[in-house]
Amino acid sequence: MTRVCLIGEDESTLRYELLSRETARDALSTYDLERPFENSLAVRTVSVGAAVSLLNDLDWYLTRFVDEALVQEPSVSEAEWLSRPLARQLRNGTVDSAETAEYCKIYGLERVETAVESPVDDGSGDTDSSSNAQRGSTAASDATSNDENTSPARTEDSSDADRAETTGPTYRLVEPLYVRRTDDELPEYDLRDVEDVLVVRLTEAEYTP
Template sequence: MTRVCLIGTADCNLQYELLSRETSREALSTYDLERPFENSIALQTVSVGAAISLLNDLNWYLTRFVDEALVQEPSVSDDEWLSRPLATELRNGAVESAETAEFCKIYGLERVGPEPDGTEQSSAASDGGTPAGAATASAESAETSDPDADGESDSSPADGTESSDTVGFVGSQWRLVEPLYVRRTDGELPEYDLRDVEETLVVRLTEAEHAP
């Protein structure tokens, strides 16, 4: 199964923006949705092709509310993600799986939610926990309204805070911070050194994304 993860922009509540609009809500309604990171939505599709088709269907919303659209394909890597442009090239046969690994960016993962014992922690995890334990929630319908002709919703919170109209996702314990752009050499990636974090997330990029 191919996984898709959408990371919202800092000034919006991604769950609200996508699930309060009829078109995007219907596009997501057949999937079990997760929130592996702060202000994110993740789901599983049957293939890279299906993942890219879904992203294309959601493109209007992605350009407005999404900072990163990531794809994880097990035939490429079980723990590294592909950027949307690289996943599109893979789907189109423009690049082979073995050719996707050279250009990457590494995000630090910072714990922002409660520890299992209920204590709050705002920096890197110290107990070895990972984002893989994020809870799953289905895309139940919330109180919604259709977008206006210009695509704007008249009741959307703009500050990224939770809304009472947002579907009841369990809050993620992890936030993506400061990407480090790197190049894999002899099969090895440099270590993430922008801040002290215990966990990292690797995203494979096209060469153009690596050196815009």
């Protein structure tokens, strides 16, 4: 299964922004939602093509609320993620999986001692739950005019079950380090002390040392 992980911008609450808007909610409705990192949303799809198609469907929201859109394809790497442009190239056949490893950025994973995130009512009476944090490699069409022009209102009359909060340790992505792989080795992350790292493979155009 190919994973898609969206990391929200600092000023947005990603799950709320996506699940409170009909077009995005419909695009995600067939998936089990996970939260591998702080302010993130992840799903499992059947292929790289399906992952890229889902990101295309959510493109309007990605532009406004998402800092990073990542794809993890086990046939490429069980441990590392692909950037959205690199996943698109892989889907289109313009790059082979063996050619994806050279350019990377490494995020530090910093533990957030207490993370609280309320589920979002999608209007059906069910509430999406968040998964526990996962560390390192085990972690992660345009909208309609109504979505673009209307600010959603929070649901205030949820049941006690809907208001239940998920607590526990989670991790945030911090300060990426841009690196090139040489002799199948990556440099160590040295920008700060962190508990773990997350590696994202990039296109050459995205690489900014």
